[in-house]
Amino acid sequence: MSTQQEEGKFQAIISHAKEYGFVFSSSEIYDGLSAVYDYGPYGSELKKISVITGGNP
Numbered sequence: 001m002s003t004q005q006e007e008g009k010f011q012a013i014i015s016h017a018k019e020y021g022f023v024f025s026s027s028e029i030y031d032g033l034s035a036v037y038d039y040g041p042y043g044s045e046l047k048k049i050s051v052i053t054g055g056n057p
Helices: 003-019 026-030 041-052
Strands: 023-025 037-039
Touching (some): 003 023, 037 041
8 A cells, every 4th residue: 555545544534533523633722733633522432441441542
């Protein structure tokens, strides 16, 4: 798979996650760095489940 295809898939995943409240760009919330993401309500719950089930935090 080419780098351009991988980048397109990554952008699609981020777009979906932002649309459904899993993550938000920090720059949208705090006017900070645009490359940093914060967990939304669903993202923080998903992280909690991952930690409980033995996944990496």
